[in-house]
Amino acid sequence: GAVVSQHPSRVICKSGTSVKIECRSLDFQATTMFWYRQFPKQSLMLMATSNEGSKATYEQGVEKDKFLINHASLTLSTLTVTSAHPEDSSFYICSARGGGGGGAPDTQYFGPGTRLTVL
Amino acid sequence: GDSVTQMEGPVTLSEEAFLTINCTYTATGYPSLFWYVQYPGEGLQLLLKATKADDKGSNKGFEATYRKETTSFHLEKGSVQVSDSAVYFCAVNSGGSNYKLTFGKGTLLTVNP
Numbered sequence: 139g140a141v142v143s144q145h146p147s148r149v150i151c152k153s154g155t156s157v158k159i160e161c162r163s164l165d166f167q168a169t170t171m172f173w174y175r176q177f178p179k180q181s182l183m184l185m186a187t188s189n190e191g192s193k194a195t196y197e198q199g200v201e202k203d204k205f206l207i208n209h210a211s212l213t214l215s216t217l218t219v220t221s222a223h224p225e226d227s228s229f230y231i232c233s234a235r236g237g238g239g240g241g242a243p244d245t246q247y248f249g250p251g252t253r254l255t256v257l
Numbered sequence: 258g259d260s261v262t263q264m265e266g267p268v269t270l271s272e273e274a275f276l277t278i279n280c281t282y283t284a285t286g287y288p289s290l291f292w293y294v295q296y297p298g299e300g301l302q303l304l305l306k307a308t309k310a311d312d313k314g315s316n317k318g319f320e321a322t323y324r325k326e327t328t329s330f331h332l333e334k335g336s337v338q339v340s341d342s343a344v345y346f347c348a349v350n351s352g353g354s355n356y357k358l359t360f361g362k363g364t365l366l367t368v369n370p
Contacts, residue, residue, distance in 0.1 A: 144300070170356070172357075172358075179365075180362070180363075181346065181360050181361065181362045181363050182346075182360055184357065231301065233301075235356055242306075243356070244308065244350055244352070244356055245289070245291070245303060245306060245350075246356070246358055247303065248293070248300040248302070248303075249300050250299055250300040251298075251299060251300040253298075
């Protein structure tokens with residue numbers, strides 16, 4: 139139980155285009171989802187916390203107009219990187235807080251990640 | 258705020274060796290403690306957790322005990338395998354409205370045959 143999927147797993151795009159990444163909780167309802175960014179050989183950096191039906195809460199230094207987050211349902215959150223540039227290239231990982239039919243409410247369950255490369 | 262200090266790697270061991278990865282934390286109240294594992298090119302997988310003092314989390318031969326008096330949650334395994342090669346993250350969650358996690362910097366473990 140408590141499985142989280144991400145799509146796509148890998149995306150390559152041209153500079154200036156927008157890219158959407160989906161995060162789904164497959165067997166439970168997630169009122170809260172999180173988006174992280176991970177640079178090579180580094181820990182995870184929390185970008186934002188997403189609550190279903192409300193605006194995301196962004197961490198300090200994260201541009202909310204560049205990284206658009208939508209959490210329209212209890213099983214889906216999306217991250218859109220707008221007007222992507224090479225410096226946005228990174229590994230993006232989502233997680234979902236357990237509860238709602240699967241997992242423990244004090245635990246985050248992670249997706250497999252999305253590798254974004256901006257040319 | 259919460260913080261996690263984790264043993265810096267990389268750690269290189271031979272198969273069947275004993276593993277310890279140290280983790281200490283600062284947090285308010287009574288946090289839950291976690292170890293996550295990340296295999297190359299993948300997301301994080303929950304390895305084990307403990308939610309109160311003296312609890313021992315265990316999974317796949319790994320163990321960690323919640324020590325409130327020393328604010329520690331060290332990860333141990335008696336006999337590592339090549340397949341255990343990965344990055345291990347210690348994390349703390351002190352609750353709050355969204356249950357944010359605070360991660361350590363991660364420890365790269367390489368197990369040689």
